[in-house]
Amino acid sequence: MSVRQALLALLEQGPMYGYQLRSEFEQRTGATWPLNVGQVYTTLSRLERDGLVEKAGGADGSTGDDAHVMYKVTDPGRAEVSEWFTMPVPRTQPPRDELAIKLALAVTVSGVDVGAVIQQQRSATISALQDYTRLKRSGRAATPEAVEDLAWSLVLDSLVFGAEAEVRWLDHCEARLRRAGELRSATRRVPAAAADDEEARR
Amino acid sequence: MSAVLQLSDVTRIHGAGATEVHALRSVTFAAYAGELVAVMGPSGSGKSTLLTLAGGLDQPTDGSVAVEGTDLGALGSKGRARLRRTSIGYVFQDFNLIPALTAAENVALPRELDGERSRNAGRLARAALEEVGIGDLADRFPDEMSGGQQQRVAIARAVVGERRLILADEPTGALDTETGEEILRLIRARCDAGAAGVLVTHEARHAAWADRVVFLRDGVVVDETGSTPVDALLEPGLAR
Numbered sequence: 001m002s003v004r005q006a007l008l009a010l011l012e013q014g015p016m017y018g019y020q021l022r023s024e025f026e027q028r029t030g031a032t033w034p035l036n037v038g039q040v041y042t043t044l045s046r047l048e049r050d051g052l053v054e055k056a057g058g059a060d061g062s063t064g065d066d067a068h069v070m071y072k073v074t075d076p077g078r079a080e081v082s083e084w085f086t087m088p089v090p091r092t093q094p095p096r097d098e099l100a101i102k103l104a105l106a107v108t109v110s111g112v113d114v115g116a117v118i119q120q121q122r123s124a125t126i127s128a129l130q131d132y133t134r135l136k137r138s139g140r141a142a143t144p145e146a147v148e149d150l151a152w153s154l155v156l157d158s159l160v161f162g163a164e165a166e167v168r169w170l171d172h173c174e175a176r177l178r179r180a181g182e183l184r185s186a187t188r189r190v191p192a193a194a195a196d197d198e199e200a201r202r
Numbered sequence: 203m204s205a206v207l208q209l210s211d212v213t214r215i216h217g218a219g220a221t222e223v224h225a226l227r228s229v230t231f232a233a234y235a236g237e238l239v240a241v242m243g244p245s246g247s248g249k250s251t252l253l254t255l256a257g258g259l260d261q262p263t264d265g266s267v268a269v270e271g272t273d274l275g276a277l278g279s280k281g282r283a284r285l286r287r288t289s290i291g292y293v294f295q296d297f298n299l300i301p302a303l304t305a306a307e308n309v310a311l312p313r314e315l316d317g318e319r320s321r322n323a324g325r326l327a328r329a330a331l332e333e334v335g336i337g338d339l340a341d342r343f344p345d346e347m348s349g350g351q352q353q354r355v356a357i358a359r360a361v362v363g364e365r366r367l368i369l370a371d372e373p374t375g376a377l378d379t380e381t382g383e384e385i386l387r388l389i390r391a392r393c394d395a396g397a398a399g400v401l402v403t404h405e406a407r408h409a410a411w412a413d414r415v416v417f418l419r420d421g422v423v424v425d426e427t428g429s430t431p432v433d434a435l436l437e438p439g440l441a442r
Contacts, residue, residue: 119417119424119425122417122425123417123425123427125406126242126406126409126410126415126427127427129406129407129409129410130410130412130415130427132410133407133410133411137387137390137411160407160410161407163406163410164405164406164407167406168406171244175244
């Protein structure tokens with residue numbers, strides 16, 4: 001995750017200290033990608049080393065105590081944020097997908113009930129979808145007042161669409177495996193011809 | 203708590219002999235007041251059959267269907283039609299509004315058919331349209347409204363007169379994602395207010411609005427997902 005760019009982008013709004021950055025980040029993303037405050041400070045000191053942020057003085061010229069060191073973005077930092085927003089997120093190297101790998105192996109390893117693997121995963125993914133949807137219809141995502149609430153509801157939508165895509169892919173795998181005759185014990189089988197008849201009737 | 207909708211050991215066979223199709227096989231299914239249940243499954247899994255049986259539009263080959271404790275099989279076709287008008291609201295994918303009637307007249311129709319005085323039925327219809335957020339469109343005809351607005355009219359028609367069972371068959375199928383979501387929000391709100399809802403869909407994103415998701419495969423319930431929240435997904439600071 002690009003904690004670096006995210007923090008820089010937040011600092012575009014004005015100088016902030018570590019705890020503030022973390023809470024601003026979570027305003028927009030919920031607990032989806034939890035960020036600990038140590039990680040925030042480590043990232044800030046790297047950004048400072050690279051000249052992308054600098055300590056910002058308070059009104060009295062002091063930089064505050066350790067826990068309240070304010071940071072502000074520098075011109076090179078602004079340039080990096082703007083480049084981040086301009087460049088698409090690369091998709092050349094798909095992240096490792098445990099489910100796709102598991103299914104690819106389940107299909108080839110003998111003695112695995114692939115139908116059960118698919119059904120269990122589908123149930124689990126739909127449960128997660130129900131949770132995301134519950135968050136969407138309650139709390140600040142349901143009636144966004146600030147633009148940060150809208151951002152958070154869009155992150156929830158991303159989780160919803162991602163989980164939905166997974167369920168659709170599982171449905172698709174199940175249908176293809178059935179056609180290929182690779183699913184034996186998923187459910188009571190119906191003669192294929194009868195199922196087709198019913199399909200045609202609709 | 204008694205179920206608003208109760209299917210007990212329901213089997214539905216279409217045709218006979220060599221072309222016999224078991225659309226449902228000994229399915230037991232219930233929907234309680236205040237909950238929305240989604241029924242998912244591929245085409246031909248029996249999910250639409252389940253809904254038409256629940257709505258009294260079709261009869262089971264075996265087993266029984268009860269709505270608010272009344273066995274639909276024990277009623278004649280007249281009695282079933284009456285129960286459909288008073289207790290059951292149906293929402294279809296293609297809205298099924300009558301083009302020659304205004305929004306308010308479409309919503310009032312089931313009440314009038316049920317013998318309600320037309321003035322009173324009109325008043326109830328306007329209140330129902332208000333409730334789904336389109337009170338100002340009461341005098342429009344269906345072809346003067348967007349798809350989302352037409353579906354709102356259909357929902358008003360399904361809930362008018364305090365009906366406690368809402369049956370929805372792919373209600374968001376013809377709508378874009380955001381409009382579809384508003385429709386689900388309305389159905390959900392109706393269930394939160396005490397109705398029992400059954401939502402048939404093949405889209406997981408829509409099923410996720412339900413409290414329970416039931417999976418049908420070849421006419422059999424193969425799985426059921428409850429609604430135990432996963433703690434890790436909680437929004438920080440959100441009181442639960």
